[in-house]
Amino acid sequence: MNRYPIFINTMLCIATLLLTQSCYSVRIASKHAIPEPNVMPEGEGYWRDKQVYTLDTTVKLKILESEATVLDLCPDGFHSVEYKVTLGHVLLSGITLGKTKKIKLKCNCVKPQ
Amino acid sequence: MAITSTHLVSNWDTFHQNGPFPAKMVLSTKPEARHIIPVVIDRYNDTADEIRRLIGDAVTNNERFRPYGSTWSLNNIAHQQDRMHHNAFMNIKMDIAPADVHQLSPYAADNLFFFQCGNTIKEISRYLFDKGKSLKTSGASNGQTIAGGISTGIHGSAIDVGSVQDYVVGINLITGPASTDVVYIERHTKPALNNAFAAKIKSRVIRNDELFNAALVGLGSFGFIHGVVLEAENLFLLKRYVKYIKRTEALDLAENMDFPNSTFFIPSEKDSNGNPLRPYHFKVYVNPYNPNEDYVAEVIYKKPFTPGYPDPIPSVRKAVYKELPDFMVMLAAKYNRVIPLIINAMKSTLFPTLDSEATGTLGEIFWDSLHKGKAFAVTIGIDNKATTKALDTFLHFVNTEGPVPGAIAFRFVKATEATLGFTKYPITCILEMDGVLWDNGPGIISYNKFLTRFIEVFQQANISFTMHWGKNADWTFPGLVDYMFGNKKNEWINARCALLTQQMADVFSNDFLDSTGLSNYNTAANPALIVSLDKSGAVDPTV
Numbered sequence: 236m237n238r239y240p241i242f243i244n245t246m247l248c249i250a251t252l253l254l255t256q257s258c259y260s261v262r263i264a265s266k267h268a269i270p271e272p273n274v275m276p277e278g279e280g281y282w283r284d285k286q287v288y289t290l291d292t293t294v295k296l297k298i299l300e301s302e303a304t305v306l307d308l309c310p311d312g313f314h315s316v317e318y319k320v321t322l323g324h325v326l327l328s329g330i331t332l333g334k335t336k337k338i339k340l341k342c343n344c345v346k347p348q
Numbered sequence: 349m350a351i352t353s354t355h356l357v358s359n360w361d362t363f364h365q366n367g368p369f370p371a372k373m374v375l376s377t378k379p380e381a382r383h384i385i386p387v388v389i390d391r392y393n394d395t396a397d398e399i400r401r402l403i404g405d406a407v408t409n410n411e412r413f414r415p416y417g418s419t420w421s422l423n424n425i426a427h428q429q430d431r432m433h434h435n436a437f438m439n440i441k442m443d444i445a446p447a448d449v450h451q452l453s454p455y456a457a458d459n460l461f462f463f464q465c466g467n468t469i470k471e472i473s474r475y476l477f478d479k480g481k482s483l484k485t486s487g488a489s490n491g492q493t494i495a496g497g498i499s500t501g502i503h504g505s506a507i508d509v510g511s512v513q514d515y516v517v518g519i520n521l522i523t524g525p526a527s528t529d530v531v532y533i534e535r536h537t538k539p540a541l542n543n544a545f546a547a548k549i550k551s552r553v554i555r556n557d558e559l560f561n562a563a564l565v566g567l568g569s570f571g572f573i574h575g576v577v578l579e580a581e582n583l584f585l586l587k588r589y590v591k592y593i594k595r596t597e598a599l600d601l602a603e604n605m606d607f608p609n610s611t612f613f614i615p616s617e618k619d620s621n622g623n624p625l626r627p628y629h630f631k632v633y634v635n636p637y638n639p640n641e642d643y644v645a646e647v648i649y650k651k652p653f654t655p656g657y658p659d660p661i662p663s664v665r666k667a668v669y670k671e672l673p674d675f676m677v678m679l680a681a682k683y684n685r686v687i688p689l690i691i692n693a694m695k696s697t698l699f700p701t702l703d704s705e706a707t708g709t710l711g712e713i714f715w716d717s718l719h720k721g722k723a724f725a726v727t728i729g730i731d732n733k734a735t736t737k738a739l740d741t742f743l744h745f746v747n748t749e750g751p752v753p754g755a756i757a758f759r760f761v762k763a764t765e766a767t768l769g770f771t772k773y774p775i776t777c778i779l780e781m782d783g784v785l786w787d788n789g790p791g792i793i794s795y796n797k798f799l800t801r802f803i804e805v806f807q808q809a810n811i812s813f814t815m816h817w818g819k820n821a822d823w824t825f826p827g828l829v830d831y832m833f834g835n836k837k838n839e840w841i842n843a844r845c846a847l848l849t850q851q852m853a854d855v856f857s858n859d860f861l862d863s864t865g866l867s868n869y870n871t872a873a874n875p876a877l878i879v880s881l882d883k884s885g886a887v888d889p890t891v
């Protein structure tokens with residue numbers, strides 16, 4: 236009797252997972268930039284000794300607009316950026332014909348000089 | 349005004365997760381913005397005022413105060429449980445003008461630079477690069493701060509050069525909360541900057557070799573190092589080769605440093621008579637669990653700088669320590685026989701790539717390293733003449749009482765003048781094991797026992813040694829510092845006690861200093877140690 240809701244719930248879970256899991260993520264870093272340190276090491280791996288900033292937002296682009304999106308993050312420049320694209324982001328961009336885009340960034344700024 | 353952020357914490361840890369250690373408060377100071385205080389020296393002095401205020405606050409609250417840099421030391425030397433100060437944002441840089449140089453200085457003004465404590469080695473290398481200059485040496489990587497690096501005595505393997513602190517020619521210390529507690533110290537036999545410069549940074553001058561040499565490797569306990577004067581040199585290139593080397597050849601070179609007559613040489617690195625050249629850097633990697641395998645040599649030659657060389661970064665990039673999956677660590681704890689297999693599997697990241705060549709500046713060849721999990725590093729300094737005996741003692745120890753998940757390397761450094769510099773032998777062979785921190789288990793020696801046994805085994809073998817202050821050891825081992833440094837220990841304590849009041853000596857102490865017996869206070873320390881001398885050694889009437 237209640238097999239149907241379980242099926243729907245499972246499908247919803249899978250769909251949510253698919254939409255939020257990253258299709259891929261890319262990390263790029265500047266060769267000579269000095270990373271902004273964090274006050275105490277945190278977490279593991281690449282970001283452990285770096286001050287991490289994140290941006291998870293939706294931007295609406297006017298058709299044919301080609302200028303850069305100016306962010307408040309890292310006013311002096313980026314040391315490294317990790318850009319994540321999920322299936323949900325791709326679908327949103329597709330459905331809105333590219334007018335609405337999700338941006339999910341994790342980054343470290345250059346150390347203030 | 350320089351701004352300090354306050355972080356209330358319950359613990360603090362190192363970059364390589366050698367803690368956590370209990371802590372209460374972490375402070376982090378940023379110099380004022382350039383557009384608010386445009387004159388660099390004013391910005392520097394303003395930061396000094398803030399640091400004095402913070403020290404005063406610690407004194408008022410009867411608490412200790414410890415600065416730290418990049419947390420790259422793998423033990424508790426940078427830790428203190430009351431107030432810790434994070435310095436990495438304090439990165440002011442100044443060129444030295446000819447008018448600032450002492451008239452009897454042996455240094456050229458254009459080679460002298462003033463760096464605030466939180467500048468990292470990478471940052472300094474970039475800054476110097478833009479001026480056509482270079483550091484003379486660095487460690488194998490570039491993330492340490494200059495104050496943190498010299499405080500433990502960081503080194504590379506530049507056989508005729510020395511360690512990073514050996515090119516520090518002046519130190520600006522803050523020893524307490526009063527305006528008179530700002531001192532600029534340098535060697536009286538090699539003065540660098542004049543009294544007028546010291547006045548600009550509002551400092552009392554003390555030119556005194558004994559004091560300076562003691563403060564050079566100060567273990568974070570000689571007061572707050574606010575800035576240092578570094579001697580740089582013209583930009584140069586390094587050409588790096590990685591080759592297999594036979595054990596006998598490696599040990600012969602290690603003990604005799606006779607490169608022109610060695611059977612190991614790089615064919616393209618010979619002089620006009622066909623004799624092999626003496627390299628700038630010589631390092632040997634050893635897989636401790638495979639006696640039949642040749643060693644790997646990293647040999648680097650110094651060249652004049654010419655632009656247009658291929659980018660070396662892709663071939664020098666690597667993680668210094670590689671993360672092991674948890675199940676492997678667990679497996680290793682149960683069945684120690686898997687460790688040699690792990691080391692074999694890790695060889696590609698622990699050792700540089702064989703038969704590779706790379707050319708770059710010092711800053712490029714000794715480049716970034718990445719965090720890849722919990723790590724340990726045990727490093728001893730021995731006389732290079734004792735390399736074979738020490739290496740065999742080490743190999744026997746890890747093969748009979750281990751194995752433990754680490755690989756061995758040895759490097760070479762010219763003697764330091766720093767009183768407690770662990771590169772104290774004419775040529776110090778730095779014998780080290782880097783590896784992955786392991787969990788205790790029935791199949792493996794416990795980590796703490798390994799550290800204690802290490803010292804016992806080397807002492808029983810009657811090998812004279814020192815240990816890297818920023819690395820892992822049983823620092824509570826009775827009499828360890830006396831064994832390593834003999835009377836130098838008291839020279840260091842006396843210089844510290846002459847410079848710091850008893851109260852301030854305690855403020856700048858920590859558990860590490862207590863457990864090594866270095867925080868002892870000698871109320872009878874000779875006040876002559878803080879008297880400024882002229883070049884001849886007489887009391888200097890000008891300061």
Ligand SMILES: Cc1cc2nc3c(=O)[nH]c(=O)nc-3n(C[C@H](O)[C@H](O)[C@H](O)COP(=O)(O)OP(=O)(O)OC[C@H]3O[C@@H](n4cnc5c(N)ncnc54)[C@H](O)[C@@H]3O)c2cc1C
Binds near residue numbers: 498501668
């Ligand atoms: C990946 C990696 C690679 C390494 N490679 C090498 C190498 O090649 N050669 C080598 O010799 N070592 C090496 N080490 C060890 C490391 O370089 C040293 O332990 C070094 O001292 C760390 O510098 P830091 O800036 O992180 O200082 P910290 O570890 O934060 O502090 C070290 C000491 O300096 C003191 N200190 C810091 N700032 C000040 C200040 N302003 N005033 C007074 N005292 C201060 C601290 O109190 C502490 O006693 C390596 C470590 C790691 C993690």
